[in-house]
Amino acid sequence: MGEFDLIARYFKRPARRAALGVGDDCALLAPTPGTQLAISSDMLVQGRHFFADVDPRTLGHKALAVNLSDLAACGAKPLAFTLALALPSADEAWLAAFSGGLLALADAHECELIGGDTTGGPLNICITVFGEVPVHHGQSQALLRSGARPGDDLYVSGTVGDARLALDVLLGKYAVPAEVLAAARARLETPTPRVALGLALRGVATSAIDVSDGLLGDLGHILECSGVGATMQADDAIKSIATHAFTTRASGQFDVKFSTEQWRALALAGGDDYELLFTAPTQQRAAVAAAAQASQTPVRRIGQIEPEPGLRLLDAQGRPLPNHYASFDHFA
Ligand code: ADP
Ligand code: MG
Numbered sequence: 001m002g003e004f005d006l007i008a009r010y011f012k013r014p015a016r017r018a019a020l021g022v023g024d025d026c027a028l029l030a031p032t033p034g035t036q037l038a039i040s041s042d043m044l045v046q047g048r049h050f051f052a053d054v055d056p057r058t059l060g061h062k063a064l065a066v067n068l069s070d071l072a073a074c075g076a077k078p079l080a081f082t083l084a085l086a087l088p089s090a091d092e093a094w095l096a097a098f099s100g101g102l103l104a105l106a107d108a109h110e111c112e113l114i115g116g117d118t119t120g121g122p123l124n125i126c127i128t129v130f131g132e133v134p135v136h137h138g139q140s141q142a143l144l145r146s147g148a149r150p151g152d153d154l155y156v157s158g159t160v161g162d163a164r165l166a167l168d169v170l171l172g173k174y175a176v177p178a179e180v181l182a183a184a185r186a187r188l189e190t191p192t193p194r195v196a197l198g199l200a201l202r203g204v205a206t207s208a209i210d211v212s213d214g215l216l217g218d219l220g221h222i223l224e225c226s227g228v229g230a231t232m233q234a235d236d237a238i239k240s241i242a243t244h245a246f247t248t249r250a251s252g253q254f255d256v257k258f259s260t261e262q263w264r265a266l267a268l269a270g271g272d273d274y275e276l277l278f279t280a281p282t283q284q285r286a287a288v289a290a291a292a293q294a295s296q297t298p299v300r301r302i303g304q305i306e307p308e309p310g311l312r313l314l315d316a317q318g319r320p321l322p323n324h325y326a327s328f329d330h331f332a
Contacts, residue, residue, distance in 0.1 A: 001090045003118055010099040011083065011113055018080055018114045027114035029080055035132040036140055038076035042066045046123040051170070056094045058189040059125070060101030065193045066212065067129040068109055069274040072198035073210040075143040076131030078111035084128075086121035109195060133202070143198065143278070147207040148226035152279040154303035155288060157194050159239050160215050161263065162187035164270025191274040197299070200291035201278060208278035214269045216311065216325050218277055223311065226279075232303035235260070235316040238267040239300065269325040279305055 001009070007022065015021030019028035031037055044063050046052055064081065071078050083102075087095075106113060111129065133142040148154075166184035169176055176184070194210070201208060207226055209218045215237060223229055238260075258266075280288050285301075292299040306312075313321040 001092065006090050006095065007116075007118055010095045011116065011118075013103070013113065015114070016112055017110070018112055021112065021114045022116075027080070027082070029114065029130060031079070031132050035134050036142065037079075038071055038074045038131040038133050038142060039128065040067060040070035040074075041126060041128040042070065043124065043126040052123075054189065056097040057101035060098040060103075061105050061190050063125045063127055064102050064105045064111070064129075065191045066274065067127045068105070068111065068193035068195055069191070069210040069212070071129055071131040072193050072195045073143065073208050073276060074131070074133065075141060075198045075202040075205075075208070076133045077199060078109045078195060079130045079132055080112050080114045081106070081127050081129040083113060083116035084126040085116065085118050086124040087118065088121070088123055109193075141202045143201060143205050143208040145207055145209050145222050145225035147205075148222050148228050148279040148305045149206055149281070150228055150305055150307040152206055152281055152305040153285065153288075153301050154219075154230055154232060154277070154279055154305060155299050155301050156211070156215065156237060156275055156277050157197055157292075157297050157299050158192075158273070158275045159187070160211060160237060160273045160275055161267035161270050163191070163272035164266050167270075167272070168266075188272060191272065193274055194276045194295070194297055196295035197276055197291060197297040200295045201276075201280075201288075204284050204287045204291055205278040205280045208276055211271070211273045211275045211277050213271045213329070214325070215273070215277065216268045216323065217271075217329075219311065222277065222279065223305075223309070226305075227309075229306045229309045229311060230303050231306060231312040231314060233316070234264055234268060234313045234321055236300060236302045238263045264321075265325060 012022040019030045021027055044050060050059055067081060068078055103113065133140060135141065162184040166181060166188040168174060169181050198208065207222050209222055211218050219230065288299060311323055313323050315321050
């Protein structure tokens with residue numbers, strides 16, 4: 001199978017929203033009048049972001065999910081994406097599964113594949129996603145990292161820590177019961193981009209970021225970009241599917257019992273959660289609850305933004321905790 005057959009078979013579909021899709025030198029996109037384009041790229045490299053033997057269907061899902069998560073964090077509505085792919089070989093079973101996972105998530109978000117590039121080489125997947133955000137009276141409605149203000153509440157969606165738990169178990173660092181690993185592994189391999197929540201938070205949240213490198217590291221970006229600090233109730237942030245599984249069954253049934261400190265490390269420093277971390281004024285609490293409900297996404301209040309720079313972590317009793325939870329950095 002040649003390069004062009006491969007593209008035609010696995011990646012070319014009739015254009016729907018785009019004015020022109022796969023097949024020419026450029027794709028053509030017609031953004032809705034009165035909107036700005038929101039654009040983001042994410043690259044997934046074998047050995048770095050995924051294991052060589054990962055299920056190609058989940059890999060297709062995750063490659064797009066991490067990009068949609070960036071749109072979600074900006075409150076942008078997904079529109080289209082391009083796919084640059086380096087493949088070691090034209091393995092048809094692999095391609096069918098990969099494109100199946102990728103295009104299923106694309107369809108679920110009405111985000112169409114409009115072009116890309118295909119080359120031989122070590123497996124590498126780079127997606128650029130395009131979304132749109134309205135402009136009202138000359139003012140972009142995009143959610144940015146820079147909008148947090150003293151007095152705002154700090155929130156996180158869903159659960160954090162499970163993806164890291166799955167990664168640690170897959171790396172053989174420790175063992176957990178099969179059902180705990182299954183739940184955590186789904187969070188690692190098929191994350192849910194919080195697109196509906198991001199859209200519902202436009203005009204409500206003052207700042208937002210998606211949690212990709214770790215909760216505290218990503219919170220640090222909001223604090224720095226906004227020129228503020230925060231106090232966070234660390235133990236309110238610890239809530240994961242796995243914690244739930246551990247605590248709702250008799251603890252003696254499991255061979256691994258995590259200490260609070262281990263849960264903190266997973267939840268605060270573990271990456272790959274793709275939840276939204278955001279701030280909103282206290283007067284918007286009802287609006288945040290309505291956004292969570294409308295998007296069917298659980299949201300928890302975990303802290304407050306303050307004028308003093310830096311992050312102050314508190315335990316469940318309100319005592320200060322040392323902040324030694326480093327988040328992921330490719331070059332650290
Ligand atoms: P060019 O050489 O002009 O860059 P290519 O021959 O690389 O074009 O690609 C032919 C067409 O197929 C283009 O429209 C390109 O956007 C599209 N394409 C190439 N690879 C992919 C891919 N992996 N997914 C989707 N579209 C692709
Ligand atoms: Mg080319």
